[in-house]
Amino acid sequence: MATRPEETDQGYGADFDAFYAATAKRLVATVYAMTGDLAEAEDAVQEAYVRAWQRWDRLTRDGDPLPWVRTVAARLAISTWRRTRNRVRAHFRHGPGADLPELSADRVALVEALRELPPQQRQVVVLYHLLDLPVEQVAQETGASSGAVRTRLSRARKVLGERLADTAAFRTEGAAHHG
Incomplete structure (x- = not known):
């Protein structure tokens, strides 16, 4: 699973950590359902959380940050999916990694x-x-x-x-x- 960016002295690390812990797994599953590629989903979600961290004050001031993070992750994943369609097909042709559950x-x-x-x-x-x-x-x-x-x-x-x-x-x- 992705790691969050290094905590700064901005003082909101615990809030972000709690948000991440509560939402990351389901968000990866959501983006995976959109793309069909677990690695791409994890990468997109990680990048979305990095971007959320950078805007955390504004996102939490505006309300629930989850829709924003989900939208960013989906857009990143779909954009990547379009550019790498052939690589994704090759991945599935060779099957999932050994660490994935049946x-x-x-x-x-x-x-x-x-x-x-x-x-x-x-x-x-x-x-x-x-x-x-x-x-x-x-x-x-x-x-x-x-x-x-x-x-x-x-x-x-x-x-x-x-x-x-x-x-x-x-x-x-x-x-x-x-x-």
């Missing part, structure tokens, strides 16, 4: 289906369905209108529904042939 077939199918979505659709699905954020907050965090978020969600649900139905049918059919 994933259920359903979770693997979901990550694969999410990976097939365009980045903007993937982002709104993760924020809305996995984090249970309201459409208005998803719109605010992604810089899109509420209508655009609803359209992206609708299109993404259609693709995910078809893809996950195909995967379930394949697994059922495969079990019938092997059973």
Whole structure:
């Protein structure tokens, strides 16, 4: 997991530490769901926390810093994902690292289906369905209108529904042939 920047004499280290401890793991999981690449998710989240540390006074004065950190991490990850698409494909072609826990077939199918979505659709699905954020907050965090978020969600649900139905049918059919 990422380490936070060196504490300065600004006096807010304990607040930042508590925020980091309470939010970092879930934020990595969120960004991983958006990108499908754990290393990229960890890097983006680490950079987002570094940037949050640098603006900590302003972020906490303005309210909850988590939406800002999540938005920065998502934008960093998606930007990196676009630039390194081929490297990501190679990573998945060779499989996950040995230290990753075994994933259920359903979770693997979901990550694969999410990976097939365009980045903007993937982002709104993760924020809305996995984090249970309201459409208005998803719109605010992604810089899109509420209508655009609803359209992206609708299109993404259609693709995910078809893809996950195909995967379930394949697994059922495969079990019938092997059973």
